[in-house]
Amino acid sequence: MFHVKQIPVTQRCKMSSILINMTFVDKGWRSSILSSLCYHCPLDSRxxxxxxKSTLFWGDLGFIALNHPELLSEILNKTTGRLLPHGISYDCITxxxxxxxxxxxxxxxxxxxxxxxxxxxxxxxLDSHPIGGKWTMAMERLSREERQLNSELSAKTLSLKLKKPGDLMGRIADFISVYQSIYSFEPVWLKEFLTEKSFQMVISKPELLSWRLH
Ligand code: SF4
Ligand code: SF4
Structure with missing residues:
Protein backbone atom coordinates (compact mmCIF):
# COMPACT_ATOMS: atom_id res chain seq x y z
CA MET A 1 0.00 0.00 0.00
CA PHE A 2 2.79 2.33 -0.72
CA HIS A 3 4.26 3.94 -3.77
CA VAL A 4 4.07 1.24 -6.43
CA LYS A 5 6.41 0.87 -9.35
CA GLN A 6 4.83 -0.64 -12.46
CA ILE A 7 6.36 -3.89 -13.70
CA PRO A 8 5.43 -5.13 -17.23
CA VAL A 9 3.09 -8.15 -17.21
CA THR A 10 5.63 -10.39 -18.95
CA GLN A 11 8.21 -9.62 -16.31
CA ARG A 12 5.68 -10.20 -13.53
CA CYS A 13 4.84 -13.67 -14.89
CA LYS A 14 8.49 -14.68 -14.76
CA MET A 15 9.00 -13.33 -11.25
CA SER A 16 10.65 -15.98 -9.06
CA SER A 17 11.63 -15.77 -5.42
CA ILE A 18 12.51 -12.34 -4.10
CA LEU A 19 14.09 -11.01 -0.97
CA ILE A 20 11.85 -8.56 0.88
CA ASN A 21 12.98 -5.95 3.38
CA MET A 22 10.49 -5.26 6.14
CA THR A 23 10.82 -2.13 8.28
CA PHE A 24 8.84 -0.86 11.23
CA VAL A 25 8.81 2.94 11.33
CA ASP A 26 8.24 3.85 14.98
CA LYS A 27 6.27 7.10 15.12
CA GLY A 28 4.02 6.40 18.08
CA TRP A 29 0.35 6.64 17.07
CA ARG A 30 1.43 7.32 13.48
CA SER A 31 3.72 4.27 13.12
CA SER A 32 3.88 2.29 9.90
CA ILE A 33 5.24 -0.89 8.37
CA LEU A 34 7.19 -0.71 5.12
CA SER A 35 7.56 -3.68 2.80
CA SER A 36 9.90 -3.50 -0.18
CA LEU A 37 7.49 -5.93 -1.90
CA CYS A 38 5.29 -2.92 -2.58
CA TYR A 39 7.96 -1.51 -4.87
CA HIS A 40 7.68 -4.72 -6.94
CA CYS A 41 3.94 -5.12 -6.49
CA PRO A 42 3.17 -8.49 -8.09
CA LEU A 43 -0.52 -7.69 -8.35
CA ASP A 44 -2.20 -4.96 -10.35
CA SER A 45 0.93 -2.89 -10.31
CA ARG A 46 -0.64 0.40 -11.28
CA LYS A 53 -12.84 3.46 -0.77
CA SER A 54 -10.67 5.03 1.90
CA THR A 55 -11.61 6.69 5.17
CA LEU A 56 -9.81 9.35 7.18
CA PHE A 57 -10.86 9.05 10.81
CA TRP A 58 -11.09 12.08 13.11
CA GLY A 59 -7.72 11.14 14.61
CA ASP A 60 -6.13 11.18 11.12
CA LEU A 61 -7.78 14.51 10.34
CA GLY A 62 -6.60 15.98 13.65
CA PHE A 63 -3.06 14.89 12.85
CA ILE A 64 -3.31 16.45 9.37
CA ALA A 65 -4.82 19.69 10.72
CA LEU A 66 -1.96 20.03 13.18
CA ASN A 67 0.96 18.81 11.07
CA HIS A 68 -0.05 19.35 7.43
CA PRO A 69 -2.44 22.31 7.49
CA GLU A 70 -1.55 23.13 3.88
CA LEU A 71 -3.32 19.91 2.77
CA LEU A 72 -6.44 20.33 4.83
CA SER A 73 -8.58 22.46 2.58
CA GLU A 74 -8.10 20.16 -0.42
CA ILE A 75 -8.76 17.04 1.67
CA LEU A 76 -11.93 18.48 3.18
CA ASN A 77 -13.30 19.82 -0.09
CA LYS A 78 -12.84 16.73 -2.24
CA THR A 79 -16.10 16.02 -4.06
CA THR A 80 -15.72 12.31 -3.22
CA GLY A 81 -15.78 12.97 0.55
CA ARG A 82 -18.78 12.11 2.72
CA LEU A 83 -19.17 13.08 6.35
CA LEU A 84 -19.62 10.13 8.73
CA PRO A 85 -19.83 10.04 12.55
CA HIS A 86 -16.29 8.67 12.75
CA GLY A 87 -14.59 10.74 10.04
CA ILE A 88 -14.76 11.27 6.29
CA SER A 89 -15.15 8.47 3.78
CA TYR A 90 -13.94 8.96 0.22
CA ASP A 91 -15.53 7.25 -2.78
CA CYS A 92 -13.23 5.78 -5.39
CA ILE A 93 -12.58 7.47 -8.70
CA THR A 94 -12.70 4.90 -11.51
CA LEU A 126 3.71 -11.49 8.82
CA ASP A 127 2.02 -12.77 11.98
CA SER A 128 3.81 -16.13 11.77
CA HIS A 129 7.28 -14.55 11.61
CA PRO A 130 9.07 -14.22 14.99
CA ILE A 131 9.64 -10.47 14.57
CA GLY A 132 6.68 -9.72 12.30
CA GLY A 133 4.40 -11.52 14.79
CA LYS A 134 5.36 -8.99 17.48
CA TRP A 135 4.75 -6.14 15.07
CA THR A 136 1.33 -7.61 14.28
CA MET A 137 0.47 -7.71 17.99
CA ALA A 138 1.69 -4.11 18.37
CA MET A 139 -0.48 -2.98 15.47
CA GLU A 140 -3.52 -4.81 16.82
CA ARG A 141 -3.14 -3.04 20.16
CA LEU A 142 -2.45 0.28 18.44
CA SER A 143 -5.61 -0.20 16.40
CA ARG A 144 -7.72 -1.06 19.50
CA GLU A 145 -6.48 1.95 21.45
CA GLU A 146 -6.76 4.28 18.47
CA ARG A 147 -10.38 3.16 17.95
CA GLN A 148 -11.12 4.08 21.55
CA LEU A 149 -9.49 7.53 21.26
CA ASN A 150 -11.22 8.13 17.94
CA SER A 151 -14.58 7.28 19.39
CA GLU A 152 -14.05 9.91 22.14
CA LEU A 153 -12.98 12.36 19.44
CA SER A 154 -16.05 11.48 17.31
CA ALA A 155 -18.37 12.16 20.24
CA LYS A 156 -16.83 15.59 20.80
CA THR A 157 -16.69 16.39 17.08
CA LEU A 158 -20.47 15.80 16.91
CA SER A 159 -20.93 18.90 19.05
CA LEU A 160 -19.35 20.97 16.26
CA LYS A 161 -22.55 20.25 14.28
CA LEU A 162 -20.80 19.85 10.93
CA LYS A 163 -23.10 19.35 7.94
CA LYS A 164 -20.41 18.59 5.35
CA PRO A 165 -16.63 17.90 5.48
CA GLY A 166 -15.72 21.47 4.39
CA ASP A 167 -17.50 22.90 7.47
CA LEU A 168 -14.57 21.71 9.58
CA MET A 169 -12.46 24.61 8.27
CA GLY A 170 -14.68 27.07 10.11
CA ARG A 171 -14.28 25.13 13.40
CA ILE A 172 -10.67 24.10 12.98
CA ALA A 173 -9.28 25.74 16.12
CA ASP A 174 -11.91 24.01 18.32
CA PHE A 175 -11.30 20.71 16.57
CA ILE A 176 -7.51 20.86 16.99
CA SER A 177 -7.88 21.71 20.63
CA VAL A 178 -10.14 18.66 21.22
CA TYR A 179 -7.77 16.47 19.19
CA GLN A 180 -4.78 17.59 21.27
CA SER A 181 -6.61 17.00 24.53
CA ILE A 182 -7.45 13.41 23.50
CA TYR A 183 -4.15 12.57 21.80
CA SER A 184 -2.14 14.09 24.64
CA PHE A 185 0.09 11.04 25.21
CA GLU A 186 2.06 8.53 23.13
CA PRO A 187 1.74 4.72 23.19
CA VAL A 188 4.96 4.15 25.17
CA TRP A 189 4.21 0.42 25.43
CA LEU A 190 4.95 0.12 21.68
CA LYS A 191 8.70 -0.22 22.31
CA GLU A 192 8.16 -3.55 24.13
CA PHE A 193 7.09 -5.09 20.81
CA LEU A 194 9.92 -3.58 18.78
CA THR A 195 12.94 -5.59 19.76
CA GLU A 196 13.87 -5.46 16.04
CA LYS A 197 12.79 -2.74 13.65
CA SER A 198 13.72 -4.50 10.41
CA PHE A 199 14.23 -7.95 8.97
CA GLN A 200 14.34 -9.74 5.64
CA MET A 201 12.20 -12.54 4.30
CA VAL A 202 12.17 -14.57 1.09
CA ILE A 203 8.96 -15.06 -0.90
CA SER A 204 9.11 -17.88 -3.40
CA LYS A 205 5.93 -17.10 -5.37
CA PRO A 206 5.18 -13.40 -5.06
CA GLU A 207 2.62 -13.55 -7.87
CA LEU A 208 0.38 -15.75 -5.69
CA LEU A 209 0.07 -13.34 -2.78
CA SER A 210 -3.55 -12.71 -1.91
CA TRP A 211 -4.94 -9.25 -2.41
CA ARG A 212 -6.66 -7.10 0.16
CA LEU A 213 -10.32 -7.97 0.70
CA HIS A 214 -12.74 -5.11 1.10
S1 SF4 B 1 -5.04 6.65 1.11
FE1 SF4 B 1 -5.57 5.61 -0.79
S2 SF4 B 1 -3.81 5.88 -2.15
FE2 SF4 B 1 -3.14 6.32 -0.05
S3 SF4 B 1 -2.29 4.36 0.69
FE3 SF4 B 1 -4.45 4.48 1.35
S4 SF4 B 1 -5.60 3.41 -0.27
FE4 SF4 B 1 -3.57 3.91 -1.11
S1 SF4 C 1 -1.00 -5.36 -2.93
FE1 SF4 C 1 0.58 -6.06 -1.46
S2 SF4 C 1 2.53 -5.75 -2.55
FE2 SF4 C 1 0.97 -4.57 -3.65
S3 SF4 C 1 1.11 -2.51 -2.78
FE3 SF4 C 1 -0.45 -3.65 -1.59
S4 SF4 C 1 0.59 -4.55 0.18
FE4 SF4 C 1 2.15 -3.91 -1.34
Whole structure:
Protein backbone atom coordinates (compact mmCIF):
# COMPACT_ATOMS: atom_id res chain seq x y z
CA MET A 1 0.00 0.00 0.00
CA PHE A 2 2.79 2.33 -0.72
CA HIS A 3 4.26 3.94 -3.77
CA VAL A 4 4.07 1.24 -6.43
CA LYS A 5 6.41 0.87 -9.35
CA GLN A 6 4.83 -0.64 -12.46
CA ILE A 7 6.36 -3.89 -13.70
CA PRO A 8 5.43 -5.13 -17.23
CA VAL A 9 3.09 -8.15 -17.21
CA THR A 10 5.63 -10.39 -18.95
CA GLN A 11 8.21 -9.62 -16.31
CA ARG A 12 5.68 -10.20 -13.53
CA CYS A 13 4.84 -13.67 -14.89
CA LYS A 14 8.49 -14.68 -14.76
CA MET A 15 9.00 -13.33 -11.25
CA SER A 16 10.65 -15.98 -9.06
CA SER A 17 11.63 -15.77 -5.42
CA ILE A 18 12.51 -12.34 -4.10
CA LEU A 19 14.09 -11.01 -0.97
CA ILE A 20 11.85 -8.56 0.88
CA ASN A 21 12.98 -5.95 3.38
CA MET A 22 10.49 -5.26 6.14
CA THR A 23 10.82 -2.13 8.28
CA PHE A 24 8.84 -0.86 11.23
CA VAL A 25 8.81 2.94 11.33
CA ASP A 26 8.24 3.85 14.98
CA LYS A 27 6.27 7.10 15.12
CA GLY A 28 4.02 6.40 18.08
CA TRP A 29 0.35 6.64 17.07
CA ARG A 30 1.43 7.32 13.48
CA SER A 31 3.72 4.27 13.12
CA SER A 32 3.88 2.29 9.90
CA ILE A 33 5.24 -0.89 8.37
CA LEU A 34 7.19 -0.71 5.12
CA SER A 35 7.56 -3.68 2.80
CA SER A 36 9.90 -3.50 -0.18
CA LEU A 37 7.49 -5.93 -1.90
CA CYS A 38 5.29 -2.92 -2.58
CA TYR A 39 7.96 -1.51 -4.87
CA HIS A 40 7.68 -4.72 -6.94
CA CYS A 41 3.94 -5.12 -6.49
CA PRO A 42 3.17 -8.49 -8.09
CA LEU A 43 -0.52 -7.69 -8.35
CA ASP A 44 -2.20 -4.96 -10.35
CA SER A 45 0.93 -2.89 -10.31
CA ARG A 46 -0.64 0.40 -11.28
CA UNK A 47 -2.74 0.52 -8.17
CA UNK A 48 -1.53 -2.31 -5.92
CA UNK A 49 -4.05 -2.56 -3.13
CA UNK A 50 -5.16 1.08 -3.42
CA UNK A 51 -8.40 0.22 -5.19
CA UNK A 52 -10.40 0.98 -2.12
CA LYS A 53 -12.84 3.46 -0.77
CA SER A 54 -10.67 5.03 1.90
CA THR A 55 -11.61 6.69 5.17
CA LEU A 56 -9.81 9.35 7.18
CA PHE A 57 -10.86 9.05 10.81
CA TRP A 58 -11.09 12.08 13.11
CA GLY A 59 -7.72 11.14 14.61
CA ASP A 60 -6.13 11.18 11.12
CA LEU A 61 -7.78 14.51 10.34
CA GLY A 62 -6.60 15.98 13.65
CA PHE A 63 -3.06 14.89 12.85
CA ILE A 64 -3.31 16.45 9.37
CA ALA A 65 -4.82 19.69 10.72
CA LEU A 66 -1.96 20.03 13.18
CA ASN A 67 0.96 18.81 11.07
CA HIS A 68 -0.05 19.35 7.43
CA PRO A 69 -2.44 22.31 7.49
CA GLU A 70 -1.55 23.13 3.88
CA LEU A 71 -3.32 19.91 2.77
CA LEU A 72 -6.44 20.33 4.83
CA SER A 73 -8.58 22.46 2.58
CA GLU A 74 -8.10 20.16 -0.42
CA ILE A 75 -8.76 17.04 1.67
CA LEU A 76 -11.93 18.48 3.18
CA ASN A 77 -13.30 19.82 -0.09
CA LYS A 78 -12.84 16.73 -2.24
CA THR A 79 -16.10 16.02 -4.06
CA THR A 80 -15.72 12.31 -3.22
CA GLY A 81 -15.78 12.97 0.55
CA ARG A 82 -18.78 12.11 2.72
CA LEU A 83 -19.17 13.08 6.35
CA LEU A 84 -19.62 10.13 8.73
CA PRO A 85 -19.83 10.04 12.55
CA HIS A 86 -16.29 8.67 12.75
CA GLY A 87 -14.59 10.74 10.04
CA ILE A 88 -14.76 11.27 6.29
CA SER A 89 -15.15 8.47 3.78
CA TYR A 90 -13.94 8.96 0.22
CA ASP A 91 -15.53 7.25 -2.78
CA CYS A 92 -13.23 5.78 -5.39
CA ILE A 93 -12.58 7.47 -8.70
CA THR A 94 -12.70 4.90 -11.51
CA UNK A 95 -11.97 2.05 -9.11
CA UNK A 96 -8.98 3.73 -7.48
CA UNK A 97 -8.65 5.42 -4.14
CA UNK A 98 -9.34 9.11 -4.45
CA UNK A 99 -5.87 9.86 -3.03
CA UNK A 100 -3.97 7.74 -5.55
CA UNK A 101 -1.94 9.76 -8.06
CA UNK A 102 0.41 8.74 -10.88
CA UNK A 103 3.31 8.90 -8.44
CA UNK A 104 1.67 7.12 -5.51
CA UNK A 105 -0.39 8.23 -2.56
CA UNK A 106 -1.05 11.95 -2.23
CA UNK A 107 -1.09 11.74 1.56
CA UNK A 108 2.16 11.89 3.57
CA UNK A 109 2.84 8.49 5.14
CA UNK A 110 2.10 9.53 8.72
CA UNK A 111 -1.18 11.16 7.68
CA UNK A 112 -2.75 8.00 6.25
CA UNK A 113 -5.18 5.86 8.20
CA UNK A 114 -3.72 3.01 10.26
CA UNK A 115 -4.81 0.41 7.70
CA UNK A 116 -3.01 2.22 4.90
CA UNK A 117 0.12 2.62 7.02
CA UNK A 118 0.36 -1.00 8.09
CA UNK A 119 -1.27 -3.22 5.48
CA UNK A 120 0.94 -6.02 4.17
CA UNK A 121 -0.25 -8.68 1.72
CA UNK A 122 -1.89 -11.55 3.60
CA UNK A 123 0.35 -14.02 1.75
CA UNK A 124 3.39 -12.58 3.54
CA UNK A 125 2.02 -14.15 6.74
CA LEU A 126 3.71 -11.49 8.82
CA ASP A 127 2.02 -12.77 11.98
CA SER A 128 3.81 -16.13 11.77
CA HIS A 129 7.28 -14.55 11.61
CA PRO A 130 9.07 -14.22 14.99
CA ILE A 131 9.64 -10.47 14.57
CA GLY A 132 6.68 -9.72 12.30
CA GLY A 133 4.40 -11.52 14.79
CA LYS A 134 5.36 -8.99 17.48
CA TRP A 135 4.75 -6.14 15.07
CA THR A 136 1.33 -7.61 14.28
CA MET A 137 0.47 -7.71 17.99
CA ALA A 138 1.69 -4.11 18.37
CA MET A 139 -0.48 -2.98 15.47
CA GLU A 140 -3.52 -4.81 16.82
CA ARG A 141 -3.14 -3.04 20.16
CA LEU A 142 -2.45 0.28 18.44
CA SER A 143 -5.61 -0.20 16.40
CA ARG A 144 -7.72 -1.06 19.50
CA GLU A 145 -6.48 1.95 21.45
CA GLU A 146 -6.76 4.28 18.47
CA ARG A 147 -10.38 3.16 17.95
CA GLN A 148 -11.12 4.08 21.55
CA LEU A 149 -9.49 7.53 21.26
CA ASN A 150 -11.22 8.13 17.94
CA SER A 151 -14.58 7.28 19.39
CA GLU A 152 -14.05 9.91 22.14
CA LEU A 153 -12.98 12.36 19.44
CA SER A 154 -16.05 11.48 17.31
CA ALA A 155 -18.37 12.16 20.24
CA LYS A 156 -16.83 15.59 20.80
CA THR A 157 -16.69 16.39 17.08
CA LEU A 158 -20.47 15.80 16.91
CA SER A 159 -20.93 18.90 19.05
CA LEU A 160 -19.35 20.97 16.26
CA LYS A 161 -22.55 20.25 14.28
CA LEU A 162 -20.80 19.85 10.93
CA LYS A 163 -23.10 19.35 7.94
CA LYS A 164 -20.41 18.59 5.35
CA PRO A 165 -16.63 17.90 5.48
CA GLY A 166 -15.72 21.47 4.39
CA ASP A 167 -17.50 22.90 7.47
CA LEU A 168 -14.57 21.71 9.58
CA MET A 169 -12.46 24.61 8.27
CA GLY A 170 -14.68 27.07 10.11
CA ARG A 171 -14.28 25.13 13.40
CA ILE A 172 -10.67 24.10 12.98
CA ALA A 173 -9.28 25.74 16.12
CA ASP A 174 -11.91 24.01 18.32
CA PHE A 175 -11.30 20.71 16.57
CA ILE A 176 -7.51 20.86 16.99
CA SER A 177 -7.88 21.71 20.63
CA VAL A 178 -10.14 18.66 21.22
CA TYR A 179 -7.77 16.47 19.19
CA GLN A 180 -4.78 17.59 21.27
CA SER A 181 -6.61 17.00 24.53
CA ILE A 182 -7.45 13.41 23.50
CA TYR A 183 -4.15 12.57 21.80
CA SER A 184 -2.14 14.09 24.64
CA PHE A 185 0.09 11.04 25.21
CA GLU A 186 2.06 8.53 23.13
CA PRO A 187 1.74 4.72 23.19
CA VAL A 188 4.96 4.15 25.17
CA TRP A 189 4.21 0.42 25.43
CA LEU A 190 4.95 0.12 21.68
CA LYS A 191 8.70 -0.22 22.31
CA GLU A 192 8.16 -3.55 24.13
CA PHE A 193 7.09 -5.09 20.81
CA LEU A 194 9.92 -3.58 18.78
CA THR A 195 12.94 -5.59 19.76
CA GLU A 196 13.87 -5.46 16.04
CA LYS A 197 12.79 -2.74 13.65
CA SER A 198 13.72 -4.50 10.41
CA PHE A 199 14.23 -7.95 8.97
CA GLN A 200 14.34 -9.74 5.64
CA MET A 201 12.20 -12.54 4.30
CA VAL A 202 12.17 -14.57 1.09
CA ILE A 203 8.96 -15.06 -0.90
CA SER A 204 9.11 -17.88 -3.40
CA LYS A 205 5.93 -17.10 -5.37
CA PRO A 206 5.18 -13.40 -5.06
CA GLU A 207 2.62 -13.55 -7.87
CA LEU A 208 0.38 -15.75 -5.69
CA LEU A 209 0.07 -13.34 -2.78
CA SER A 210 -3.55 -12.71 -1.91
CA TRP A 211 -4.94 -9.25 -2.41
CA ARG A 212 -6.66 -7.10 0.16
CA LEU A 213 -10.32 -7.97 0.70
CA HIS A 214 -12.74 -5.11 1.10
S1 SF4 B 1 -1.00 -5.36 -2.93
FE1 SF4 B 1 0.58 -6.06 -1.46
S2 SF4 B 1 2.53 -5.75 -2.55
FE2 SF4 B 1 0.97 -4.57 -3.65
S3 SF4 B 1 1.11 -2.51 -2.78
FE3 SF4 B 1 -0.45 -3.65 -1.59
S4 SF4 B 1 0.59 -4.55 0.18
FE4 SF4 B 1 2.15 -3.91 -1.34
S1 SF4 C 1 -5.04 6.65 1.11
FE1 SF4 C 1 -3.14 6.32 -0.05
S2 SF4 C 1 -2.29 4.36 0.69
FE2 SF4 C 1 -4.45 4.48 1.35
S3 SF4 C 1 -5.60 3.41 -0.27
FE3 SF4 C 1 -5.57 5.61 -0.79
S4 SF4 C 1 -3.81 5.88 -2.15
FE4 SF4 C 1 -3.57 3.91 -1.11
Missing amino acids: TGCCKI EKCTFLTETGCYLPREAKSLMCRTFTCYGLE
